Amino acid sequence: MADDLERRFERTVQSEARIEPRDWMPDGYRKTLIRQIAQHAHSEIIGMQPEGNWISRAPSLRRKAILLAKVQDEAGHGLYLYSATETLGADREDLTLKLIEGRQKYSSIFNYPTLTFADVGVIGWLVDGAAICNQVPLCRTSYGPYARAMIRICKEESFHQRQGYELLMTMMRGTQQQRDMVQDSVNRWWWPSLMMFGPPDAESTNTEQSMAWRIKRDTNDELRQKFVNMSMPQAEALGVTFPDPELRWNDERGEYDFGQPDWDEFWQVVKGGGVCNEQRIAHRRKAHEDGAWVREAAVAHAAKHARKEGAA
Amino acid sequence: MSTSWPLWEVFVRGKRGLNHVHVGSLHAPDAEMALRNARDVYTRRNEGVSIWVVPATEITASSPDEKDPFFAPAGDKVYRHPTFYVIPEDVPHL
Ligand SMILES: [Fe+2]
Numbered sequence: 001m002a003d004d005l006e007r008r009f010e011r012t013v014q015s016e017a018r019i020e021p022r023d024w025m026p027d028g029y030r031k032t033l034i035r036q037i038a039q040h041a042h043s044e045i046i047g048m049q050p051e052g053n054w055i056s057r058a059p060s061l062r063r064k065a066i067l068l069a070k071v072q073d074e075a076g077h078g079l080y081l082y083s084a085t086e087t088l089g090a091d092r093e094d095l096t097l098k099l100i101e102g103r104q105k106y107s108s109i110f111n112y113p114t115l116t117f118a119d120v121g122v123i124g125w126l127v128d129g130a131a132i133c134n135q136v137p138l139c140r141t142s143y144g145p146y147a148r149a150m151i152r153i154c155k156e157e158s159f160h161q162r163q164g165y166e167l168l169m170t171m172m173r174g175t176q177q178q179r180d181m182v183q184d185s186v187n188r189w190w191w192p193s194l195m196m197f198g199p200p201d202a203e204s205t206n207t208e209q210s211m212a213w214r215i216k217r218d219t220n221d222e223l224r225q226k227f228v229n230m231s232m233p234q235a236e237a238l239g240v241t242f243p244d245p246e247l248r249w250n251d252e253r254g255e256y257d258f259g260q261p262d263w264d265e266f267w268q269v270v271k272g273g274g275v276c277n278e279q280r281i282a283h284r285r286k287a288h289e290d291g292a293w294v295r296e297a298a299v300a301h302a303a304k305h306a307r308k309e310g311a312a
Numbered sequence: 313m314s315t316s317w318p319l320w321e322v323f324v325r326g327k328r329g330l331n332h333v334h335v336g337s338l339h340a341p342d343a344e345m346a347l348r349n350a351r352d353v354y355t356r357r358n359e360g361v362s363i364w365v366v367p368a369t370e371i372t373a374s375s376p377d378e379k380d381p382f383f384a385p386a387g388d389k390v391y392r393h394p395t396f397y398v399i400p401e402d403v404p405h406l
């Protein structure tokens with residue numbers, strides 16, 4: 001019987017059909033998905049902070065409205081994804097605790113600080129750009145609710161990337177000081193953006209099984225290469241350079257060659273040693289704890305109304 | 313008592329003339345807040361003209377394991393589909 005279920009699961013995955021919540025699935029598949037989707041959800045939620053830092057100081061009402069909408073979208077992305085984990089039997093409260101107790105990770109990119117307003121533009125262009133590269137293939141991931149969440153998210157991400165790029169174009173048309181600010185920001189965010197695709201394939205422990213289960217559709221290195229190929233012409237059009245002396249077109253491969261990020265730095269930030277790790281978690285924890293009375297009051301209010309309706 | 317809010321399933325009618333379609337879920341203390349939250353989470357870009365929220369515990373679903381017998385009554389009734397009937401090609405509007 002168990003073999004039967006396993007065969008049916010394998011066949012469904014192989015045929016590019018989706019696995020749905022009430023289907024039988026191997027324990028490892030369920031665990032891997034909960035871990036990956038939760039980590040993804042946490043990244044969206046923590047990802048609100050670096051940009052949220054600039055909402056009150058946006059240079060115009062237009063930029064403020066755009067930035068607010070973008071940050072609100074990221075909250076929405078987090079919620080779509082938490083909702084997907086719950087179809088696998090995860091508990092929302094439990095996931096929140098795992099995040100604020102440091103037992104589950106989020107993308108390391110958000111442990112870097114946003115020092116100038118140009119960072120808002122560069123995050124939209126490069127960080128959301130890298131996220132799009134990662135996420136577009138996930139629209140075909142084998143677990144239905146995850147794939148559907150990714151489709152919604154990808155639709156919204158293109159606004160994120162375009163508003164960032166447009167912001168940078170505006171700054172590049174400004175003063176020399178503004179242009180320098182953009183270049184400085186690109187210099188700081190380029191390498192962390194490349195790290196968003198995860199460690200090189202040779203060191204990536206989860207890739208093989210996840211590819212077989214069709215949770216992951218492309219390897220880290222494939223996606224990183226794609227991102228570099230896409231970003232180069234955009235940088236040229238903008239008039240900025242990436243801080244990589246090895247970056248050049250390779251005619252033979254028909255792709256760009258590029259250098260490797262500092263993987264020691266990557267692991268250091270993953271393990272908690274980034275500039276903002278503590279601040280990000282402390283902020284999330286405070287928001288959760290400060291909101292406790294609201295959650296309690298809402299439950300009390302709902303219970304009171306349910307009683308009244310019952311009595312009437 | 314736990315203060316975690318119950319789970320609601322959200323269905324959105326994309327536009328007039330279409331059915332409500334399941335889009336995901338969310339937590340809310342009551343139906344009214346569930347509707348408001350659903351508007352903010354699932355229809356930030358005019359994705360819907362009407363929203364239903366249903367407590368997740370109130371949904372009864374068929375199980376995929378019983379799929380074959382459960383859907384069998386429909387499986388052998390091909391005559392329910394219009395393509396079952398052969399109509400000469402020169403008969404219009406059929
Ligand atoms: Fe996002």
Ligand SMILES: [Fe+2]
Binds near residue numbers: 074128131160
């Ligand atoms: Fe985004």
